Amino acid sequence: MSTVLGFLRRWSLFLGLVVLWELATRLANDPFFPPPTTILQKIGELWFSGPVSRLFLTDDVYVDILPSLGRVLGGWSIAVVLGVGLGTALGRSRTGMDYVGPLFAFMRAIPPPTLIPVFLVLLSIGTTMKLTTIVFGSVWPILLNTVDGVRSVNxxxxxxxxxxxxxxxxxxxxxxxxxxxxKIFAGLRLSLSIALILMVVSEMVGVTDGIGFELIFSQQRFDFPAMWSWIVLLGALGYGLNALLLAVxxxxxxxxxTSGATTAKTSGA
Amino acid sequence: MSTMLNVTGLSHRYGSGENAHVAVNDLTFVVETGELACIVGPSGCGKSTLLRCISGLIEPTGGEVTLHGDRVTGVPEDLAVVFQDYSRSLFPWLTVRQNVEFPLRWKRNLSRAERRERAEEALSWVNLPGVGGKYPWQLSGGMQQRVSIARALARRPALLLMDEPFASVDAQTRFELEDLLRSVQVAHGSTILLVTHDIDESVYLGDRVLVLSKSPARIVADLPVDLPPERDQITTRESKNFVSLRGEVARLLHGGGDAPEQAPTGEPADTTEPSTLA
Structure with missing residues (x-):
């Protein structure tokens, strides 16, 4: 019973807004804003109308979604290893941060998407370019939080x-x-959402697969229900990945x- | 009795030049094997510095410390320290058992099962069986300090150093912990050097009391405690010997060393300035 109530409390506003959106879009009848039901139908068509042998999943899932997911998780994992490793070393060193601090502050201030042209020239279009973009953008919160955390040993x-x-x-x-x-986990959560953003952005530039590419491509051929479907997918992916990380x-x-600690306290000395 | 700890001419100075602060000045004393020696001194007299020098956590600027004949340079293998601040000394991310097992992790020739067994054994020495799976913060302060004593004992140290171990618990718990420490010490013949600012505690616990002066710390007196090994919080504290000894220690502390080494015994402290016991 309480789980049902909890579910309602957390999702009623969300569901209410979807219903409102449905009504508004049906009334407006604007091709740019298809109603959620149409988007849902499109989602079914796009990804869940495959053969039984492939778990009803379509080629899109295997050609676009999985590679994109791979890039996010791959790039983010590299950022985690780099960030925690380097952050631990720097946090333990007394003078290390004095040397690299200004450099880091400068580099993290550069909006990572602006480096895509640079990485394109350096690494040409491909997985390496995308991974580099994701790693470069998402490593900073992990690195700096690890340095901070390592210094919190009393x-x-x-x-x-x-x-x-x-x-x-x-x-x-x-x-x-x-x-x-x-502290490291606070950095991980932040960097995961950055990694997702950079995955999409890096896929919007001169590639032929991935979620970002499909998003731009459906917009260019005026397939707005499809475009919205990819946006919904990104929302769901972000939510799912964050929930997973929270569970870990x-x-x-x-x-x-926790606040429950006082009740858990055992009596006697 | 053989000598466990030998401190000769120990001095420690922080900083140099005009800003130099001499915390410990030319201390010499020994602790025999199997003895519980208490060092009592006023707050801020350099007791903690002394303990850190003995434990090898800092290198003294002068003098020498030897542990069973070996000169101490860096932290010795068979030494353990119990700190005052148990809540910071225990690792909150490890369970009680993992905390006690912590110093055994890198001991050679000790299997996982043996390590666990030793941890449970050490926990039972301090009357804490069955709490191994809890986290330290789920226990009361007194229990937490018992865990850190168990952790130190699990390592079977030749010398156990304690830095004001009972200063952060309430009076009732403090009495319980004092009795526990004495019974553990008697049962295992441990050699313990305990630092405190509490005169009663030093006399109640110790086989010997070393009295330090105000900063820079010097040894003012080295008094054997003439009390039976079995002590009781009520009767021992009422006994004539206890009362006269604590009076003597108080006089020495407040006289700053001007009092004679062999103060008259058997009378309460009334000849010195009003007692504002540190």
Whole structure:
């Protein structure tokens, strides 16, 4: 019962707006704004009308959606490894950030889509160009948050670990990274949405597959229900990926003290 | 008895030139194996600096520390420290058991099962069986400090250093922890050096009390505690020996070392300035 109520509370506004949109678009009858039901129909046609042997999925799913997803996740994963690795090293170094700080501040200030022309010239059209764009744009929040997080280890934790002669490997994996994890996750969430944006933008330039390409292509042939379908898909993807990341975060940061902690406190000393 | 810890002419100075601050000045003392020695001194006299020098966390600017004959340079292998701030010393992302297992992770020839067994054993020494799966913040302050004592004991250190271990818990819990520490020490014959600013605590816990002066810390007196090994929070604290000893320590602390080394015993402290016990 409470789950039903919770679902309603979270989704009633969303669903209400969709219904309102449906009514408005039907009244307006504007070809640029097809009603949601038409978009839904188009979605079914576009992606879920395939043969049984392919789980009802159409070629579009395999040719456009999966490669796009691969680019987002691939680029983001590279950014995570780079960001956490480099961030840990810089966070532990006393002077490292003094040297690279201004450089990072400058580089992260450049809007990543503006570098697509540069990467196009350097790397030509292809997966490398797209991955580079995604990595370059999404690495900064992870990197800078990791530096911050690594520095949040307190003096007593450091003394405790030193008094046990904790070897480097254990110090990093059992103390430094867990201490930095809350900050790292904040960076990961931010960078994931940036990665999604950059995937679409990089696919809008001179390629022939991917969600971004299909979005532009359907707009160019005035297939507005299709164009809207791709936009809805992007929304759903962003929502799904974020939800997935949140689930992982809840699992990995389960140790964090919550407001329920006082009730969980055991009595006696 | 053999000597566990030998501190000779230990000095530590922070900074240099005009801004130099001498925290510890020419300290010499020994701690015998199996002894619980308390160091008592006024707040800010350099007790923590002293402990950090002994534990090898900082290198003293002068003098020498040896642990069972080996000169201390860097943190020795078989030493453990219990810090005052248990909530910061325990790792909140590790469960109680994982915290206790932490210093055993890199011990050679110790299987996963043995490690776990040792952790459970150490938890039972401090009367905390069955809480291994909880996180430290789910326990009360006193229980958390017991976890950090268990973590130190699990390593089976030759010398256990404690830096004001009971200063952050309430009075009732403090009594319980004091008794627990003494019983653990008697049961395992541990060698413990405990630093405190609490005169009663130093006399109640110690086999010996070393009295430090105001900063820079010097040793003003080295008093054997003439109390039975089995102590009781009520009767021991009422006993004549206890009362006279704590009076003597208080006089030494407030006299800043001007009082005679062998103060008269058997009378309450009334000859010195009004007691504002640190």
């Amino acid at each position: 003096a007593t934790q450091r003394d405790t670990a030193r008094s046990f002669r904790t070897p480097q490997r254990y110090w990093i994996t059992l103390v430094v990274l867990p201490a930095a994890l809350p 975060e809840r699992r990995m940061l389960g140790w964090q003290q």
